[in-house]
Amino acid sequence: MSFSELPPPPEVEPGQDLPELRTRPPGPQSRTWLLRLSRTAAPMGPAPGFDPLRGIHSEARPWTIVYATAKGCNVLDVDGNRYVDLAAGFGAQLLGHAHPRIQKVIELQAPRLLQALGDLHPADATIALMERLAKLHPAASARVILGLTGADAVTAALKTAMLCTGRPGVLAFEGAYHGLGYGPLRACGLRPGYREPFSPQLGTPARFLPYPASADAAEQALERARFELARGDIGALLFEPILGRGGVVVPPEGFLAEVCAMARTAGALVVADEIWTALGRAGSWLASHEHGPDLVCLGKGLGGGLPISACIGSDRVMSAWRRDPEVVHTSTFSGAPLSAATAIATLDVLKRDDLVARSARVGAAFREQLARRFVGRKPVRDVRGSGLMIGIDSSEPGSASRWCRRLLERGYITTTGGGDRDVLVLTPPLDISERLLTAFCDAFDECL
Numbered sequence: 001m002s003f004s005e006l007p008p009p010p011e012v013e014p015g016q017d018l019p020e021l022r023t024r025p026p027g028p029q030s031r032t033w034l035l036r037l038s039r040t041a042a043p044m045g046p047a048p049g050f051d052p053l054r055g056i057h058s059e060a061r062p063w064t065i066v067y068a069t070a071k072g073c074n075v076l077d078v079d080g081n082r083y084v085d086l087a088a089g090f091g092a093q094l095l096g097h098a099h100p101r102i103q104k105v106i107e108l109q110a111p112r113l114l115q116a117l118g119d120l121h122p123a124d125a126t127i128a129l130m131e132r133l134a135k136l137h138p139a140a141s142a143r144v145i146l147g148l149t150g151a152d153a154v155t156a157a158l159k160t161a162m163l164c165t166g167r168p169g170v171l172a173f174e175g176a177y178h179g180l181g182y183g184p185l186r187a188c189g190l191r192p193g194y195r196e197p198f199s200p201q202l203g204t205p206a207r208f209l210p211y212p213a214s215a216d217a218a219e220q221a222l223e224r225a226r227f228e229l230a231r232g233d234i235g236a237l238l239f240e241p242i243l244g245r246g247g248v249v250v251p252p253e254g255f256l257a258e259v260c261a262m263a264r265t266a267g268a269l270v271v272a273d274e275i276w277t278a279l280g281r282a283g284s285w286l287a288s289h290e291h292g293p294d295l296v297c298l299g300k301g302l303g304g305g306l307p308i309s310a311c312i313g314s315d316r317v318m319s320a321w322r323r324d325p326e327v328v329h330t331s332t333f334s335g336a337p338l339s340a341a342t343a344i345a346t347l348d349v350l351k352r353d354d355l356v357a358r359s360a361r362v363g364a365a366f367r368e369q370l371a372r373r374f375v376g377r378k379p380v381r382d383v384r385g386s387g388l389m390i391g392i393d394s395s396e397p398g399s400a401s402r403w404c405r406r407l408l409e410r411g412y413i414t415t416t417g418g419g420d421r422d423v424l425v426l427t428p429p430l431d432i433s434e435r436l437l438t439a440f441c442d443a444f445d446e447c448l
């Protein structure tokens, strides 16, 4: 299959349009593409509603579509159906799809330089990005390790903690997700199936604390933290300021401050995995800023749609890399100039358009609307989150998956979270119009 075989993208609207469905999703084109996918994709965990082994949509959950193109908050599938995107590339399309500034920067940088030589002969764009990222860290002076994926950033943070403290232990959280590369996998508290089949290759497993959602649970988690840290082998406390894939869980006031203080007293580094929460997603530049993390991991939205990630650490902890014999952490494409340029553009647009504050404001109003209309209406139990990172929690197993499917049939793309996928997760682009959010509420009303 060559690229020219692909059909030309259908006409795309400006990006804030309501859904328009020509066929019931998945339409015939999506089904054909998925059949082709079934012949090549390794059969690892079906896409929702799709059985890659048998190449068919299971009748119970027939709801996988194939994207053709996207603009702003709208996605068009290969059948020409237009959706409103409240998943935004697993939260990564902070500026929406094909943002004009990102497009422009790609146009300018692509002919200039696509690859330099990593740390041997770096690119100007890469250095400029590192300067910008260092300024995001709460420390007066910080240093940066770039990568491609979120898992890369967490790997760099765990390696830094090992070098800096000499301790291999990692204290992480049940329900947490830090990526599936072998570094972060040992700290993956989400589903046993992610980690357990590989445990013989993972070395010392992380130790896990419950991620608290209430004051009582916080007390218990702190008790466990005290016990684990007292053993003296923990080099890193790794946490998400809001549990993302684990179901958008916001910890009770004061918990993170306390557990971070405990870790520091015990000689461990504080590592904030902000791959999902940062850059406005949760309504602030860094959700962990007030806890003064030693290391912060960024990814997802940083590249404006291109893959790039960063581990940013205070000068003090990053100086652990200055060693003899030389210790190196690098990869062929980390900090590649094209994604470095789009990352700079992303930071510029977030600032220029005040999207971080908008996320906090619009997200609060949206959560308020959702709570007012739906909490208490069975089976909706809770609406929670921060900024435009929102979870709708259900008291009935399986209902978030059902909502997801019914919403797709009404033209809204969403995802699920939580150990049993019992939370509907909403992470739209930060510039989504209030009209679309209200239209989503009306569609959700119908789904219930």
Ligand SMILES: Cc1ncc(COP(=O)(O)O)c(C=O)c1O
Pocket: 090, 148, 149, 150, 151, 152, 154, 177, 178, 179, 180, 240, 244, 245, 273, 274, 275, 276, 299, 300
């Ligand atoms: C909090 C968090 N950390 C790390 C990751 C891993 O990022 P990636 O999939 O880019 O490796 C994710 C991905 O969802 C995430 O949500």
